[in-house]
Amino acid sequence: MAKTKSGLSFLWLSVLAFALDLFTKYLVVQKFELYESVNILPIFNLTYVRNYGAAFSFLADHDGWQKYFFIVLAIGISLMLMYFLKKNTADQKLQNSAYALIIGGALANMVDRTYHGFVVDFLDFYWDIYHYPVFNIADVAICIGAGLLMIDAFKSEKKKIQDKQAEKSGQK
Template sequence: MLKWVWISIVTVILDQLTKWMAVANLDEGVRNAVFDHLNFTLAYNYGAAFSFLGNQGGWQRWLFVGLSFVVSGYIIHWLRKLERTEKGTAIALALVLGGALGNGIDRLISGRVTDFIDMYVDLDVFFLNNGHFAIFNIADIAITIGAILLVVISFFPEAEKETTDA
């Protein structure tokens, strides 16, 4: 099932390319409206999700670099063990792998993850900052979609393993 790794490679390329474009064209912290409910806002995350451990002085960089590459190795191992009929799981894992590598590369090279996609709603909900959710990137989107697919597939494992002879 390693044939699905191309999805990971495309994810890493898109992620790194869009991050490079964001750094080249955006000023940090300045919201640039794209259309309703979407801004491009350059931000750097020195921690994990929602800047978890982001202010710890630098050791977290190496923890998250190591973690992203250990998880990537495990995902590759998992992909190798999948049956040919488990295409949904393979695609989901390839998305998570691409996202983990994309953010891992950022941490390895610069010690921080570049984020720029800033979605918001016009509601002042207690967990949103004036309607703004966390700023994220293509790698984060790939990880999220992959994780959601894995959860959905886990509820219907027999459906994925059914084969058709059509």
């Protein structure tokens, strides 16, 4: 019996997201002063900021316990998603890619948080005086992963509906 390849084969995507994120953060920390900003486009700056919380600085104003909470959360979620990857077959491309990107992003932010005590953010999009919260490559990987999971869920639901319709039409 042939052994089917699991979704773990997509972990290269985790490594890519992880390495790209940490490399870009390293460059920002080496080349920028805190809060230094360089205009790249009329709607985009590279701006070095520190995030002591999670998404959109959630829990950033607490006294430090959140650092450990987010470290444990990143490890827990990554282990759970690796388990899902192991259970999946390699042909579940959208779901495996999504899980891998989320793992890479979560672990990269976790390493940053562990090493620095905060997460380095630097991608600053804005319009006029309205700035979107500054973020990083790990955040992009996590968001793309979440988007791929939504697409996969819609595709799976559509397939279920089509299968039910085919089953009904076959019974008549």
